[in-house]
Amino acid sequence: MIDLDKEICFRSWFALSMIYLVLIIHPIQLQAEESSDASYGITKRVPWNSSRIKGTPEPSLPYETERVFPNLKFKQPLAVATAPGEKRFFVAERKGKIFSFDYEDQDNSQVDLFFDLKEYEPKLNEIYGITFHPQFEKNRYVYICYVLKPGLPEGTRVSRFKVPDTKPLRCDPNSETILIEWLSGGHNGGCLRFGPDGFLYISTGDGGPASPPDIHNAGQDVSNLLSCILRIDVDHESGEQPYSIPSDNPFVKQRAVRPEIWAFGFRNPWKMCFHPENGDLWVGDVGWELWELLYRVEKAGNYGWSIREGRQPVKPSQKAGPTPILPPTIAHSHREARSITGGYFYQSPRLKELKNTYVYGDYTTGKLWGLRYENKRVNWHQELANSPLKVTAFAIDHTGEVYIVDIQGGAFHRLVPIKKSDHNPKFPTQLSQTGLFQSTADHQLAPGVIPYSINAPAWADYTTAERFVALPAETSVELIQKRWWNFPKDSVLMKTISIELQRGNPESSHRLETQILHFNGDRWVGYSYRWNAEQTDAHLVATEGESLKLNISTEEDPKQKSNYEWHIPSRAECSVCHTPYQNYLSVLSFSEAQLNRDQKYGDVVDNQLRTLSHIKILPESVWTDSKGAKARYLVDPHKTSAALNLRARSYLHTNCQHCHRNNGGGGSTILLDASLDLSKMKAVGVTPTQGTFGIQGAEIISPKDPFRSVLLYRMSKLGKGRMPYSGSSHVDQRGTQLIREWIESLPSSSDRSNGYVITLRNRQRNLLSDAVQIEDQDFVSEKLQEILGTTSGALLLLDALDRMAMPDSMKKQIIQLATQGNNPLIRDLFERFLPEEQRTKRLGVKIDSAALLSIQGDSREGKKLFFGMSGLQCRNCHRVHQYGKEVGPDLTQIGKKLSRQELLENIIQPSKKIDEKYFTYVVGTRSGKVLSGLLMKKDASGLTLKDPKNKQLQIAQQEIESVVKQKKSIMPDQLLRDLTAEQAAHLLAYLESLK
Incomplete structure (x- = not known):
């Protein structure tokens, strides 16, 4: 930095010159203070008018939350109970204390210590649950679930204590009777509820950490107490056991199954309740990668973990438990929920419209929902409020009023009709109305809106971005714990995204959208403005997002246009990356590691952190503490002068770490923050949990072998499973080459090497070398097809296409062989070489029935699909005339019975309308097997099933443990998912013709 004392004369002249340049030329409209400030990029921050961006453009939700018992505050409350005969809440704090207070007194400032369990049991780690016996007034029993340190075989326990009849109530610490214990871990469950039958129900988790999933494989293992809802009789002992097993528990007579189990297959069932009228049991189950789950729990119910998380496969090869897997009653995507908390049924007359509504919430997002359930289905489901609370529990009083418990603030809240709607009818619908631009x-830019740049921009499908920050006048970012940045209310971060319509020609740059992140005081909310064709202004995009279709050319061939689609995200999609978990975690690019670089301000170049600290956007300490090498761990990934490891880690940091971090929402356990040591990434040499994509010896990152690395495969492909998950739909060729080079450079120990894989890889490389040098087309085709026989070989061939010199004819041959083959794992890698119009447009999971029915199909093509298409398998289950197999109904005259629309409905929802003779029977055998199929025969000797492969399974009576009849078709769901709309229309046309 220049010595201002020695060059005061020069600086005075320079400052005057800069004032002139900035005021006349620079769009930020800066103001100089004194001559000594001229060395900074910006000399003084001009106030920004933040009054225009207020509230939300859409109508608010019907409710908000208000604090109750304002004089009371607890330290991390985790569970709340009431005692019969007492109008008091008993609040269990996480670290061991339980307090009680009178809930009828809203102004209550007095709490009584009911029990200090930590003092009695010093090894206690956490309290998870508390409940009182229904006959508490007579027997004075309270039940507490608490956890010792993780990893103990009997580290989670439920104990009974006695409560003397004193005022105030105090628990007798010396009266403990340990009822039941199980393995302690990250997921302990621990919710306690007495059912209307008088039995105690206990929730247990899988005993593992957040990730990897179900490390004990406990979800389907009914030989232990993990991942279950237990049901025990605490009023009668059994031998040396302080409880007994109710005789109607579902597995009391089944060998190798714990008889306490009422239902199983949960990950971490967090809070449960019983319907006050019909006694139904409702449980919220904390999800893993994609889903948060809510169950109306049935006797003997299997809820799938960890074979599935909701409908998503997790460990599909794991052996299932003794009963069929049931679907969730409600499944929330991680786009709107991250950690579900079960609630209660609202009964209070205060909010009559919520009568009999099950109210529940989410710990991470603060969202609250309500549902009503009748006639075995959810007939009403709505988001009620979007709160800033960390919802860990609910409480209910004798009137049926439901209270929300916030662990972060330690307070109680309740729902109230929204008093002051956040809806702003004047919310700017045009970018020019936001006050962020002087000339849109x-x-x-408007005064006070500051540009900034970052070290490592993310890949965003050939687009570029300009970034800006604006804070209200007289405000600054605060530093929390010397690490996190806390932004003032109404702060705005803005990004304008542009693309070159002629790739390689900056003059053709075209603005697509301007994204705005607005901090409303509780959370960051994202909005997108789409630029008009004239590039004069941008219009606010609707909440569901939008897509832009463009034609892109290259400098080499300006006349050749290719189709390009840019997706503008929905408001919900914004929160996928800009998680509402915390103020400071929502902001991605505006961080110390990204900002620690030089920025040009007019004609002055200065370090951004220095300048932003000087003008009070950031605290001064951010600049003074960031001069060390440790703070400079991000670089431009494509800056070849930087070290390869630094470039690759920067790439993964900016493209991946916002999901793959704690509370980021990524399903994989990997951590991709560039500041972490390689050993802490949990990715190098680690077996993937989310699929191997056919890669032999797959690892997330396999040192020295990029073609065995699932991370590289995901980056290289199109379609399902591609990464980055959001914000990109095109492969970044430079990025994939960078990561390939980096993986090759990683050190690998000899004991990790796989001899077979090494031999195979060497052969593939030799085959490729031969193919490049030999002109015989048949020989080349044979060698290429052998390489394309494995996913790793296809990755190697893809890399060769990007890097090796080879004849154009050979490139075309490789692409043709790869994209016309039958293996979708290979096709997905090479589909990027095809024009957009030649890429497969599959129907996917969400099918527009009306649009599909409007397509005229060809019955002849449909017949070919029915009998010949690999993967469709119609012929394996259905007979037409004398062809096919007779597993399902004969379809020879199906066109007579069902209309085209009914045919489609039956394919999409095969179990919606089903003849009883095609119900699925699930048989559990004494040896532990689970068999399913159509019932062909049943007599005293046993029964015979026909499985989906038309194979008859004969099961002797003495081998049968259980038989369950399901109103479910053996025809698979989502049969049309991987078909194109035209293929599905052809198939319908063929079925319709069968008359």
């Missing part, structure tokens, strides 16, 4: 058409 010229992209000239």
Whole structure:
């Protein structure tokens, strides 16, 4: 930095010159203070008018939360109970204390210590649950679930204590009777509820950490107490056991099954309740990668973990438990929920419209929902409020009023009709109305809106971005714990995204959208403005998002246009990356590691952190503490002068770490923050949990072998399973080459090497070398097809296409062989070489029935699909005339019975309308096997099933443990998912013709 004392004369002249340049030319409209400030990029921050961006453009939800018992505050409350005969809440704090207070007194400032369990049991780690016996007034029993340190075989326990009849109530610490214990871990469950039958129900988790999933494989293992809802009789002992097993528990007579189990297959069932009228049991189950789950729990119910998380496969090869897997009653995507908390049924007359509504919430997002359930289905489901609370528990009083418990603030809240709607009818619908631009058409910023740049921009499908920050006047970012940045209310971060319509020609740059992140005081909310064709202004995009279709050319061939689609995200999609978990975790690019670089301000170049600290956007300490090498761990990934490891880690950091971090929402356990040591990434040499994609010896990152690395495969492909998950739909060729080079450079120990894989890889490389040098087309085709026989070989061939010199004819041959083959794992890698119009447009899971029915199909093509298409398998289950197999109904005259629309409905929802003779029977055998199929025969000797492969299974009576009849078709769901709309229309046309 220049010595201002020695060059005061020069600086005075320079400062005057800069004032002139900035005021006349620079769009930020800066103001100089004194001559000594001229060395900074910006000399003084001009106030920004933040009054225009207020509230939300859409109508608010019907409710908000208000604090109750304002004089009371607890330390991390985890569970709340009431005692019969007492109008008091008993609040269990996480670290061991339980307090009680009178809930009828809203102004209550007095709490009584009911029990200090930590003092009695010093090894206690956490309290998870508390409940009182239904006959508490007579027997004075309270039940507490608490956890010792993780990893103990009997580290989670439920104990009974006695409560003397004193005022205030105090628990007798010396009266403990340990009822039941199980393995302690990250997921302990621990919710306690007495059912209307008088039995105690206990929830247990899988005993493992957040990730990897179900490390004990406990979800389907009914030989232990993990991942279950237990049901025990605490009023009668059994031998040396302080409880007995109710005789109607579902597995009391089944060998190798714990008889306490009422239902199983849960990950971490977090809070449960019983319906006050019909006694139904409702449980919230904390999800893993994609889903948060809510169950109306049935006797003997299997809820799938960890074979599935909701409908998503997790460990599909794991052996299932003794009963069929049941679907969730409600499944929330991680786009709107991250950690579900079960609630209660609202009964209070205060909010009559919520009568009999099950109210529940989410710990991470603060969202609250309500549902009503009748006639075995959810007939009403709505988001009620979007709160800033960390919902860990609910409480209910004798009137049926439901309270929300916030662990972060330690307070109680309740729902109230929204008093002051956050809806702003004047919310700016045009970018020019936001007050962020002095001239929108010229992209000239308003006073106080500051540009910034970052070290490592993310890949965003050939687009570029300009970034800006604006804070209200007289405010600054605060530093929390010397690490986190806390932004003032109404702060705005803005990004304008542009693309070159002629790739390689900056003059053709075209603005697509301007994204705005607005901090409303509780959370960051994202909005997108789509630029018009004239590039004069941008219009606010609707909450569901939008897509832009463009034609892109290259400098080499300006006349050749290719189709390009840019997706503008929905508001919900914004929260996928800009998680509402915390203020400071929502902001991605505006961080110390990204900002620690030089930025040009007019004609002055200065370090951004220095300048932003000087003008009070950031605290001064951010600049003074960031000069060390440790703070400079991000670089431009494509800056070849930087070290390869630094470039690759920067790439993964900016493209991946916002999901793959704690509370980021990524399903994999990997951590991709570039500041972490390689050993802490949990990715190098680690077996993937989310699929191997056919890669032999697959690892997330396999040192020295990029073609065995699932991370590289995901980056290289299109379609399902591609990464980055959001924000990109095109493969970043430079990025994949960078990561390939980096993986090759990683050190690998000899004991990790796989001899077979090494031999195979060497052969594939030799085959490729031969193919490049030999002109015989048949020989080349044979060698290429052998390489394409494995996913790793296809990755190697893809890399060769990007890097090796080879004849154009050979490139075309490789692409043709790969994209016309039958293996979708291979096709997905090479589909990027095809024009957009030649890429497969599959129907996917969400099918527009009306649009599909409007397509005229060809019955002849449909017949070919029915009998010949690999993967469709119609012929394996259905007979037409004398062809096919007779597993399902004969379809020879199906066109007579069902209309085209009914045919489609039956394919999409095969179990919606089903003849009883095609119900699925699930048989559990004494040896532990689970068999399913159509019932062909049943007599005293046993029964015979026909499985989906038309194979008859004969099961002797003495081998049968259980038989369950399901109103479910053996025809698979989502049969049309991987078909194109045209293929599905052809198939319908063929079925319709069968008359």
